[in-house]
Amino acid sequence: MKNTPSFQCLRCGKCCNPNQVNGETAYFIPIYLNEVERIENLAKQKALKITLEPDIMYHDELNDRLIVVTYALRIDKGGCPFYKSKCIIYDQRPITCKAYPLSIYMYQDTTCVALKSECTFVQQNRLKLKNLDYYELNDVFCDEFPFSREIQIMGHAITDQILALEAEKKVRIPIKIPVEVTEEIKQMEKIRLDEIKRELENEL
Ligand code: SF4
Numbered sequence: 001m002k003n004t005p006s007f008q009c010l011r012c013g014k015c016c017n018p019n020q021v022n023g024e025t026a027y028f029i030p031i032y033l034n035e036v037e038r039i040e041n042l043a044k045q046k047a048l049k050i051t052l053e054p055d056i057m058y059h060d061e062l063n064d065r066l067i068v069v070t071y072a073l074r075i076d077k078g079g080c081p082f083y084k085s086k087c088i089i090y091d092q093r094p095i096t097c098k099a100y101p102l103s104i105y106m107y108q109d110t111t112c113v114a115l116k117s118e119c120t121f122v123q124q125n126r127l128k129l130k131n132l133d134y135y136e137l138n139d140v141f142c143d144e145f146p147f148s149r150e151i152q153i154m155g156h157a158i159t160d161q162i163l164a165l166e167a168e169k170k171v172r173i174p175i176k177i178p179v180e181v182t183e184e185i186k187q188m189e190k191i192r193l194d195e196i197k198r199e200l201e202n203e204l
C-alpha cells in the first residue's frame, strides 16, 4: 500500500465533545434498537442521566402512529454523557462510535466511504487519505470498517422490514422517508419497529 498510516485514535476527545470542535459537529449519537437497552443499562450502572429520543421514524398511516427505527443519544454542552476525560464505556460504546470516523453509504448504485473531517487523525493525514480507494481505506481503518459496513447493512434491513410489513398490509407508509419531528407528531403514539415484529410473531 502507499505510504499511509494505519488509523490510530489520538484520544483527543473531539468526536465525544463537540464543544472542542470548530465547524462540523455532531449533536447526537444514533442508537439502534438493538442497543437501546444496553446503553440505558450502562447509564444506570454509571449513575448517569441520559436522554434517548426517537430519531428516525416512519408515519404509519394505517394505524396512525409513528414507527421508531432509531434513537438519538443527546450530546449537550458538556459533551457525551459517557465522556469523562475518556469514554467510560469504550468496549461497549454504540456502533456509530465504533465505526467513527467512517461512514459507508450508497450513492447512485456506488458504495462510497466518507471520513469525518473533524477527526484529528483525518485532519492530520488528509493528504495521504484523500485519494485512497475503498479497499485501501479498509486497510487503514481495519477495525472501524466492519462496524461501518454493519451500520449500512442494518439500514438496508430496516428498509426491508418496513417494506415487508407494508406488503403484508400491516402498516402503510405514505412517503418512504423519515418524518421530521414536529409539535404535532410529537403527540402521536410511537411504537418501536422490533415491538411490531414481536406482536406479529405472537399472532402466529
Ligand atoms: S459513547 Fe464513548 S465513544 Fe461514543 S461519543 Fe460517548 S464518550 Fe465518545
Ligand code: SF4
Residues within 6 Å of the ligand: 008, 009, 010, 011, 012, 013, 014, 015, 016, 100, 101, 118, 119, 120, 121, 122
Ligand atoms: S476525533 Fe478522531 S482522533 Fe480524536 S478521539 Fe475522535 S476518533 Fe480519536
